[in-house]
Amino acid sequence: ETVLTQSPGTLSLSPGDRAALSCRATQAVKKNYLVWYQQRPGQPPRLLIYGASKRATGIPDRFSGSGSGTEFSLIISSLEPEDFAVYYCQQHGDSPITFGQGTRLEIK
Amino acid sequence: QMKLQESGPGLVRPSQTLSLTCSVSGASVSNYFHYWTWIRQRPGKGLEWVGYFYSSQSVHYNPSLGSRVTISVDTSSNTFSLRLTSVTAADTAVYFCASAGLDYYALDVWGQGSTVIVS
Numbered sequence: 427e428t429v430l431t432q433s434p435g436t437l438s439l440s441p442g443d444r445a446a447l448s449c450r451a452t453q454a455v456k457k458n459y460l461v462w463y464q465q466r467p468g469q470p471p472r473l474l475i476y477g478a479s480k481r482a483t484g485i486p487d488r489f490s491g492s493g494s495g496t497e498f499s500l501i502i503s504s505l506e507p508e509d510f511a512v513y514y515c516q517q518h519g520d521s522p523i524t525f526g527q528g529t530r531l532e533i534k
Numbered sequence: 535q536m537k538l539q540e541s542g543p544g545l546v547r548p549s550q551t552l553s554l555t556c557s558v559s560g561a562s563v564s565n566y567f568h569y570w571t572w573i574r575q576r577p578g579k580g581l582e583w584v585g586y587f588y589s590s591q592s593v594h595y596n597p598s599l600g601s602r603v604t605i606s607v608d609t610s611s612n613t614f615s616l617r618l619t620s621v622t623a624a625d626t627a628v629y630f631c632a633s634a635g636l637d638y639y640a641l642d643v644w645g646q647g648s649t650v651i652v653s
Binding site: 476524 | 582583597598630632639640641642644645646647
């Protein structure tokens with residue numbers, strides 16, 4: 427099973443700041459099958475990034491994903507108030523499909 | 535535009551069977567263009583993949599749930615369902631149904647979630 431570890435657990439930033447979230451896998455994620463989601467309180471997750479770097483439909487370009495192998499990152503270039511939420515990575519290169527434990531992005 | 539909506543009992547007794555249904559609109563569960571998926575989120579915790587149905591020959595479950603889980607599709611009602619047997623308090627969670635396309639297992643459509651308490 428591929429375990430995903432996200433860091434930091436909590437990130438405290440201000441609107442306008444740049445956010446850098448990390449997702450590390452215990453083994454290489456095949457074909458860069460790495461996905462990022464955003465979850466706001468009381469809401470289902472929202473797809474942001476798939477294939478490690480491809481933005482989903484309707485996702486603003488301030489969100490970008492990168493990485494390969496075992497190291498992946500999600501960058502939010504300039505935080506908007508609505509970006510403060512929990513972010514999860516997920517891999518589907520290996521069975522079972524697994525999620526990271528999440529990074530909480532909070533307002534400083 | 536596809537929409538998903540979960541339904542089912544909010545309270546299940548320990549050792550009983552949890553049954554949830556996901557109603558699909560805007561797409562057909564009988565085509566082979568989607569992975570029909572269940573995800574759960576325990577209170578205050580992260581996301582856990584439960585399993586998906588792609589076709590009758592392609593159903594995959596999280597091994598952590600063992601033989602307790604079954605996902606099935608009902609084409610007559612355009613729904614897919616989750617059945618989890620012998621539940622315990624550890625199965626208390628919000629259960630989401632979701633859909634992913636074939637190219638990437640990226641869950642791009644989600645239901646709002648159904649809270650199930652085992653007590």
